[in-house]
Amino acid sequence: MSGDQAPHSTAAPHLPDASGVPEEPGMVAALGAEGISLFQTARELYSIFVRTLYYCFRGRREPGAVLEQMYEIGNRSLFFLTVVMGFFGTILVYQAGLQNKRVLPDLTMLGATFLELLVRDLAASIGALMLATRVGAGIAAEIGSMVVTEQIDALRMSAADPIDYLIKPRFVASILMTTVLIIWSATVAFTAGMAAAYFFFDVPPRTFSNVALVDVGDLSIGLAKCVAYGAAIPIVSGHSGLAAHGGSEGVGWATTRAVVNTSLAVIMLNLVISTIGLMIFGG
Amino acid sequence: MTAAAKKAPPASRRYTGEPSGLHAVGQSFFLIAETAGGMGMLFGRVMARIFTLRVDGAELMRNLYKMGFKSMPIVIVTVLFTGAIMVIQAAPLVQRFGAYGLLGWGAGFGTLREVAPLLTALMINGRVGANNTAELGTMVVTEQIDALRVLAIDPISFLVAPRFIAIIVTLFVSTLFADALALLGAAYSGYGLLGVEPGVFYNGLTSGLLGFGDVMSGLVKSVVFGVVMALASCQYGLNVKGGAPGVGRAVNATVVASAAGIFILDYFVSFSL
Numbered sequence: 001m002s003g004d005q006a007p008h009s010t011a012a013p014h015l016p017d018a019s020g021v022p023e024e025p026g027m028v029a030a031l032g033a034e035g036i037s038l039f040q041t042a043r044e045l046y047s048i049f050v051r052t053l054y055y056c057f058r059g060r061r062e063p064g065a066v067l068e069q070m071y072e073i074g075n076r077s078l079f080f081l082t083v084v085m086g087f088f089g090t091i092l093v094y095q096a097g098l099q100n101k102r103v104l105p106d107l108t109m110l111g112a113t114f115l116e117l118l119v120r121d122l123a124a125s126i127g128a129l130m131l132a133t134r135v136g137a138g139i140a141a142e143i144g145s146m147v148v149t150e151q152i153d154a155l156r157m158s159a160a161d162p163i164d165y166l167i168k169p170r171f172v173a174s175i176l177m178t179t180v181l182i183i184w185s186a187t188v189a190f191t192a193g194m195a196a197a198y199f200f201f202d203v204p205p206r207t208f209s210n211v212a213l214v215d216v217g218d219l220s221i222g223l224a225k226c227v228a229y230g231a232a233i234p235i236v237s238g239h240s241g242l243a244a245h246g247g248s249e250g251v252g253w254a255t256t257r258a259v260v261n262t263s264l265a266v267i268m269l270n271l272v273i274s275t276i277g278l279m280i281f282g283g
Numbered sequence: 284m285t286a287a288a289k290k291a292p293p294a295s296r297r298y299t300g301e302p303s304g305l306h307a308v309g310q311s312f313f314l315i316a317e318t319a320g321g322m323g324m325l326f327g328r329v330m331a332r333i334f335t336l337r338v339d340g341a342e343l344m345r346n347l348y349k350m351g352f353k354s355m356p357i358v359i360v361t362v363l364f365t366g367a368i369m370v371i372q373a374a375p376l377v378q379r380f381g382a383y384g385l386l387g388w389g390a391g392f393g394t395l396r397e398v399a400p401l402l403t404a405l406m407i408n409g410r411v412g413a414n415n416t417a418e419l420g421t422m423v424v425t426e427q428i429d430a431l432r433v434l435a436i437d438p439i440s441f442l443v444a445p446r447f448i449a450i451i452v453t454l455f456v457s458t459l460f461a462d463a464l465a466l467l468g469a470a471y472s473g474y475g476l477l478g479v480e481p482g483v484f485y486n487g488l489t490s491g492l493l494g495f496g497d498v499m500s501g502l503v504k505s506v507v508f509g510v511v512m513a514l515a516s517c518q519y520g521l522n523v524k525g526g527a528p529g530v531g532r533a534v535n536a537t538v539v540a541s542a543a544g545i546f547i548l549d550y551f552v553s554f555s556l
Binding site for chain 1: 357360361364365367368371372374375376385392393396397402405406408409410413414416417418420421424425476492526527528529530531532534535538539542543546547549550553554
């Protein structure tokens with residue numbers, strides 16, 4: 001996930017170097033290095049996650065920092081998310097309506113199907129992808145700048161774990177605000193879709209707002225996704241930020257990696273949760 | 284502007300540095316206008332270089348390799364998963380109506396028109412757009428751009444135009460890959476989850492409900508997204524101020540601006556096609 005991007009790849013020490021001659025890594029060595037670095041990233045992510053959870057219960061109580069992060073993550077993303085989800089809802093209903101008309105000309109279930117899809121997957125996943133770019137890049141840029149200006153080392157020297165100090169407030173704030181923002185973005189997308197259905201296909205809003213297809217399964221899958229994405233974004237991007245090194249280039253690398261890895265994490269979690277949901281709740 | 288500067292407003296209403304609500308709105312409006320104008324100017328300059336063929340070839344090849352080839356693993360992983368997710372989301376509908384033959388059509392339509400171009404653009408935005416801003420920003424912060432100017436090398440034709448072309452080509456080719464691979468992922472997850480044979484899936488895909496226009500719509504989108512992403516990332520990268528934190532902020536601003544631009548343009552392209 002990160003091997004090709006990080007110049008500080010941890011793979012180098014694992015190459016055989018008995019002869020003292022620097023070897024060009026071959027195909028197998030490159031694959032192995034990739035595998036090792038993937039494994040190490042996974043282990044580091046796990047370690048950060050566990051330590052964050054530990055500090056959530058045993059760490060310093062610091063509601064001020066959490067509130068500040070909630071403002072930073074939540075309020076500052078609101079406009080961006082509203083714009084994106086508004087356009088997204090409109091496009092989706094427009095495209096779905098066009099296709100629907102090709103097969104069967106009855107559009108009464110358009111709204112119900114759209115709402116079900118939004119609740120179960122699209123609001124959470126598209127919203128989280130957007131948050132991954134905005135919030136993930138923000139966290140990585142901030143923590144990365146702290147790393148290269150040696151503020152993290154200063155924290156460590158003062159016996160304060162950067163995980164407790166920096167990641168934990170973001171973690172708590174992100175879980176809360178991601179859930180709130182995703183519920184909001186589902187509302188925005190649904191309203192935009194309702195307007196689109198009314199203007200393009202003459203579906204009255206009363207017919208469009210039909211909650212008949214949303215059941216407990218859809219709601220629980222949607223909420224599980226909110227919480228999972230909210231937890232994953234600060235952990236993955238915080239890890240990228242903490243791994244930054246060496247000047248402005250390092251911050252740039254960290255931010256890039258954060259965006260890519262967070263988006264990948266969202267997509268993978270989506271697949272996992274959707275599959276589990278399909279198994280538990282069926283159709 | 285000058286008239287207002289000559290006649291100073293009364294002290295109580297003068298700008299004190301504490302932005303009021305209205306002030307903040309105006310300020311962000313001006314910021315957005317400045318960025319959009321800068322992107323327009325940059326687009327004009329890049330186009331002038333491209334049409335007069337003043338583009339550095341070696342830099343173009345290097346960027347094509349770095350942006351296009353190196354992004355392939357991410358694109359492949361993303362779209363294989365996405366294809367599978369499409370099928371999982373379509374599964375309840377398909378099972379409810381027993382419309383197994385329509386699975387290929389449903390997944391194919393969504394993938395070709397929206398999901399593949401959109402998700403590829405978002406992933407490439409994270410990988411390439413952000414990286415491009417970081418790289419240009421680092422060059423600005425370490426005064427390498429000024430050094431180029433001192434050497435009478437035009438930074439636009441040496442740095443920006445090759446990146447501009449490379450990003451657009453990368454996105455176009457990645458979207459082609461993404462179309463094919465997402466449908467492959469969808470076909471096999473449909474087989475695994477719903478027991479729909481890949482042959483049936485293929486039939487649903489080619490039975491006439493989908494045309495070449497659906498593929499073209501996605502590809503046109505990918506080019507439009509590429510232009511936005513290239514302009515945004517170069518513009519923010521070239522305007523970095525203030526060291527390493529400045530680079531971080533610029534990268535953050537780029538990915539946000541590109542993502543918003545991608546969705547907004549997706550809307551307009553969807554309607555105009």
